[in-house]
Amino acid sequence: MRGDVASPVEKSRSILVVDDEPHIRRVLEVALNSKGFDVITASNGLQGLKELDKGRVDLVILDLIMPVSGGLETLSKIRSNPLHSETPVIILSGKGQDADRKYALAGGAKDFLTKPFSPKKLIARIEEILRDA
Numbered sequence: 001m002r003g004d005v006a007s008p009v010e011k012s013r014s015i016l017v018v019d020d021e022p023h024i025r026r027v028l029e030v031a032l033n034s035k036g037f038d039v040i041t042a043s044n045g046l047q048g049l050k051e052l053d054k055g056r057v058d059l060v061i062l063d064l065i066m067p068v069s070g071g072l073e074t075l076s077k078i079r080s081n082p083l084h085s086e087t088p089v090i091i092l093s094g095k096g097q098d099a100d101r102k103y104a105l106a107g108g109a110k111d112f113l114t115k116p117f118s119p120k121k122l123i124a125r126i127e128e129i130l131r132d133a
Contacts, residue, residue, distance in 0.1 A: 013130055014038040014056060018048035018074065019063040019092070024115070028061060031119040037126075045069025049077055052084055058133070059126055062109075064093040064100060072103060079108040088129045092117060 015037045017028045025041045032039045042048035046069045064071035091104040096114035
């Protein structure tokens with residue numbers, strides 16, 4: 001239980017990375033694995049939703065511009081599903097306009113980071129969000 005005092009051996013947290021760029025998925029996978037996270041990857045929003053439905057995911061990292069189902073559409077589907085509506089989502093996108101940030105945060109994203117990004121900053125933000133969850 002999240003309210004309980006953590007045991008000496010923390011259970012691994014699962015992060016779903018949804019991005020159509022293989023290089024970004026790989027960079028995130030390596031960085032997150034090095035911090036003890038289990039990483040699941042998907043190359044588009046539809047595949048990401050299917051992965052989310054397979055099991056427990058503690059946080060989603062979501063790109064905005066992807067084929068099949070874009071980030072805002074995917075975020076909306078996550079928020080409308082009672083099983084996943086509280087799952088934290090961080091948008092990681094090459095689109096950094098204020099309107100994109102506004103729509104993503106209004107749609108329920110916990111944070112919005114732009115590419116290029118600092119893996120250290122992203123991991124710090126993930127840890128902060130999961131700590132508060």
